[in-house]
Amino acid sequence: MGVIKVGTSSWADQMLIRSGWYPRAVNTPAGRLGFYAERFPLVEVDTSHYAIPLPETAAGWVNATPPGFTFDVKAFRLFTGHHTPVAALPAELRPAGGSSRIRWRDLSAGAYDELWHRFHAALAPIAAADRLGAVLLQFPPWLTRGDAAKRRIVDAARRCRPWRVGVELRHSSWFTDDAVVDTVTFLREHGLSYVCVDMPQGHPSSVPPILTATADLAVVRFHGHSAAWASGDKQEKFRYAYGAAELRRWSELLRELADQCAELHVLMNNCCGDQAQRDAARLAELLGVAVAGQPAGA
Template sequence: MGVIKVGTSSWADQMLVRSGWYPRAANSPAGRLGFYAERFRLVEVDTSYYAVPLPETTEGWVAATPPGFTFDVKAFRLFTGHHTPVAALPRELRPAGAASRVRWRDLPTGTYDELWDRFHEALAPLAAADRLGAVLLQFPPWLARTEAARRRILETARRCRPYPVNVELRHSSWFAGDAAAETVTFLGEHGLGYVCVDMPQGHVSSVPPILIATTDLAVVRFHGHSTAWESGDKQEKFRYAYGAEELRRWSVLLRELAEECAELHVLMNNCCDDQAPRDAARLAELLDVAPLPQAARAGS
């Protein structure tokens, strides 16, 4: 069976910081990450979705975590086709006279290439310290299944290499009928990991929880089942607590999936207050996934 790592989709979300999950002594970004790393072996970086981090920032993440800890890094939203505030770009790369929000095709080729270079510079300290798991490409819910979309996925993934790439698709057309098998085959043939999601069903952005590994690294993200998925704000959208029986059933399925891959990353994204780390801890216990040993946490 492959190695299973469990964590959450952020350690710095403001709702989590305000929830009281962190002790008062963990009152700095490094302190909170260190506290988190004492409890989980894995975390998803979501701040990189909103802006490309500086290498100094990722070097700080390495310093705050022990050997054996893993970061899955979500790619900058501009790369995956999302509308991006110009203010999210480095000041010196903001195009003059641009609208308040841009997409990748709105930028000069040189600017777009430079953003990718800076993303790789941010990943380098994590990779050098053996802390980098995968780059997560979360494509927008309007990216329907077309040949042009497949080309876009491959081009974005190419720019992420040599790092492992896992892809989350959020339009139902990728999984309707026979398309599901074709989508999984497409990802596997191109060395791209499939991101399975557990999420509310019945929406255009809904995808079924297909548990399959297309590469040696499989990723499962848990969004919860809020009834306000498409109507609520961020807190309402992810307000969901997994029940004991729900987690028990998932633990069985995740063990089966771990038989198909070398490593399985399980990420709780029901990021409302401190629900994600609480559910992650319960699921880790069911999967017999322990925190890093005390000696490793101490850096010895």
């Protein structure tokens, strides 16, 4: 069975900070990350989706965590086709014109290449310290299956190399009965890790949680099943506590998935208060996996 690492999709969310999960004396960004890393061996970096961090910021993350800790880092949203506020770009790379939001095609080739260069520079301290798990390419819900979309995915993944790449697809066209095998085969042929998501079903953005490994690393992200998923309210959208029976069943499924790969990353993204941390700890216990610095069952 492959190595299983369990963590959450945030360590600095304001709702988490206000929840009281961190002791009052742990009141700095570095202190909070260090406290988190004493309890979990894995975290997802979400802030990089909204803006490319500075290399000094990433170096600070490394300094706050022990050897063996792992960061899965979301790619900057412009790279995956999301509409991006111009203000999220460095001033010298912003295109001329009055638009407040842009897509990647609105940039010159030189500016786009430079953004990728800065993204690599930002992640370099994490990779150099052997703490980079994978770059997560989270594509928008409107990316429908097709040859052009596949070329877009391959190009973004190529720009992430030599790092491992996870791909999260959020349009149902990739997972219809006649498409799912092709989707899995496509990812496997290009050495890309399929990112499985547990989420509410029956919504336009819903995709099924298909548990399969397409590379040496597999990733499963847990959104929960809030009835308010389509509300647009982030706090309510992720307000969900996994029940004991759900977590037991998922622990069985995750062990089976870990038999298909060298490493499995499990990330709780029901980030409302400290619910993700609580559910991650319960799931890790069911899986019998160690938290950072402690043997399993400690």
